[in-house]
Amino acid sequence: MIKIAIFGVGLIGGSLALCFKGKPGVTVVGHSNNPHSVQKYMKREVVDHATTSMEEAVQDADFIFLCVPVGNLEEYLVKLANLPLKKGCIITDVGSTKASVAACASRLQLKDAHFIGGHPMAGKEKSGVEAATSHLFENAYYVLSPDETTPEEAYLRLTELLQWTRAILVKVDPRLHDDVVGAISHLPHIIAVALVNQIAKYNETNPLYQNLAAGGFRDITRIASSDPIIWRDILINNRDVMLKLLTDWNDEVDRFVELLQSYDGEGIQEQFRTASEFRSSLPERRKGILTSVFEVYVDVPDHPGIIGQITMLLGNHKVNLSNIHIIESREGIHGALRLSFRDEAHMDKAIELLKKENYTVHV
Numbered sequence: 628m629i630k631i632a633i634f635g636v637g638l639i640g641g642s643l644a645l646c647f648k649g650k651p652g653v654t655v656v657g658h659s660n661n662p663h664s665v666q667k668y669m670k671r672e673v674v675d676h677a678t679t680s681m682e683e684a685v686q687d688a689d690f691i692f693l694c695v696p697v698g699n700l701e702e703y704l705v706k707l708a709n710l711p712l713k714k715g716c717i718i719t720d721v722g723s724t725k726a727s728v729a730a731c732a733s734r735l736q737l738k739d740a741h742f743i744g745g746h747p748m749a750g751k752e753k754s755g756v757e758a759a760t761s762h763l764f765e766n767a768y769y770v771l772s773p774d775e776t777t778p779e780e781a782y783l784r785l786t787e788l789l790q791w792t793r794a795i796l797v798k799v800d801p802r803l804h805d806d807v808v809g810a811i812s813h814l815p816h817i818i819a820v821a822l823v824n825q826i827a828k829y830n831e832t833n834p835l836y837q838n839l840a841a842g843g844f845r846d847i848t849r850i851a852s853s854d855p856i857i858w859r860d861i862l863i864n865n866r867d868v869m870l871k872l873l874t875d876w877n878d879e880v881d882r883f884v885e886l887l888q889s890y891d892g893e894g895i896q897e898q899f900r901t902a903s904e905f906r907s908s909l910p911e912r913r914k915g916i917l918t919s920v921f922e923v924y925v926d927v928p929d930h931p932g933i934i935g936q937i938t939m940l941l942g943n944h945k946v947n948l949s950n951i952h953i954i955e956s957r958e959g960i961h962g963a964l965r966l967s968f969r970d971e972a973h974m975d976k977a978i979e980l981l982k983k984e985n986y987t988v989h990v
């Protein structure tokens with residue numbers, strides 16, 4: 628039997644548990660300090676067993692996943708360093724920053740266990756075990772940061788286990804990880820939150836802001852609804868990188884200020900052209916940070932019952948919709964309905980069915 632202990636069975640820990648639970652020869656044990664959470668994990672059947680005892684969770688565990696907020700990772704590593712662990716046990720984490728936890732593990736010089744930092748680069752703005760799904764990591768990058776002391780055998784054992792997530796595993800140095808992920812994930816979260824807060828202030832004097840803020844505004848600010856504690860920890864933990872990125876962001880904002888002050892239309896066009904060029908060079912349809920996957924837009928006439936017709940058409944052909952979103956503002960977006968699917972096969976089937984019924988579909 629392979630025993631996997633998961634500390635913090637929330638969105639990410641719960642999703643990992645669901646990837647592993649029920650696989651041949653695997654037992655998944657969830658840990659929480661809170662007895663109510665332990666009951667909840669069992670009731671929701673995300674783990675085989677749950678406990679409030681750290682000792683019990685790690686006893687004979689082959690793998691230990693730390694899925695708690697970044698600010699608690701060090702405390703957990705220190706506790707683990709003082710517990711009897713199975714020889715050769717692999718400790719990994721899922722934190723959104725990698726440098727500090729790697730430095731802590733290296734300081735602790737764990738005796739019987741190997742620490743290999745990890746970060747599945749997929750998630751969502753929702754948190755808690757209620758939001759966990761077994762397919763969260765499919766086709767997403769999953770960063771692993773072994774160091775020079777990590778035995779190849781241990782690294783391979785972890786990569787083998789993680790095959791169950793169907794993620795694309797990639798080795799990245801912790802510092803490089805924090806620089807890059809700071810830019811492509813942490814900075815956008817700050818920008819989304821700042822933007823929402825800016826508009827919320829205007830809205831205090833006139834609710835028209837809120838009423839008109841549809842489609843595009845909601846799309847680019849989705850991540851502003853992310854969990855405050857998780858994000859407090861990530862940003863404080865990646866503070867130096869974020870301060871540098873925010874300085875660069877200020878320069879970008881200043882550029883627009885200058886362009887507007889000098890009525891530089893050509894310069895503004897150039898900004899949009901450059902952005903559009905880089906954006907269209909990004910890989911499409913791959914699941915990842917800040918992206919949704921397997922989505923299609925459908926032009927639909929504005930008449931009652933249309934959503935029912937589409938969902939019935941797909942349902943009758945056993946096509947699973949993972950989400951459906953009505954686009955209220957069509958600016959820059961084709962279609963008025965956004966349909967999301969769990970995988971490419973369902974999406975392709977839906978496109979075929981919708982086209983056959985003469986709907987215009989944009990992928």
Ligand SMILES: NC(=O)C1=CN([C@@H]2O[C@H](COP(=O)(O)OP(=O)(O)OC[C@H]3O[C@@H](n4cnc5c(N)ncnc54)[C@H](O)[C@@H]3O)[C@@H](O)[C@H]2O)C=CC1
Binds near residue numbers: 694699
């Ligand atoms: N939210 C996301 O989309 C992603 C998050 N991550 C990382 O995954 C980790 C977990 O995040 P989520 O699953 O989103 O959060 P979550 O809030 O859904 O789950 C966190 C879990 O940790 C437990 N927890 C909270 N505070 C604790 C404390 N002080 N001591 C012990 N346990 C505590 C909670 O009970 C919960 O089980 C974080 O380190 C985060 O940076 C990584 C990839 C994506």
Ligand SMILES: O=C(O)C(=O)Cc1ccc(O)cc1
Binds near residue numbers: 722748915
């Ligand atoms: O919802 C989204 O698009 C995200 O960006 C989720 C996310 C949050 C934190 C991470 O470390 C990785 C992914």
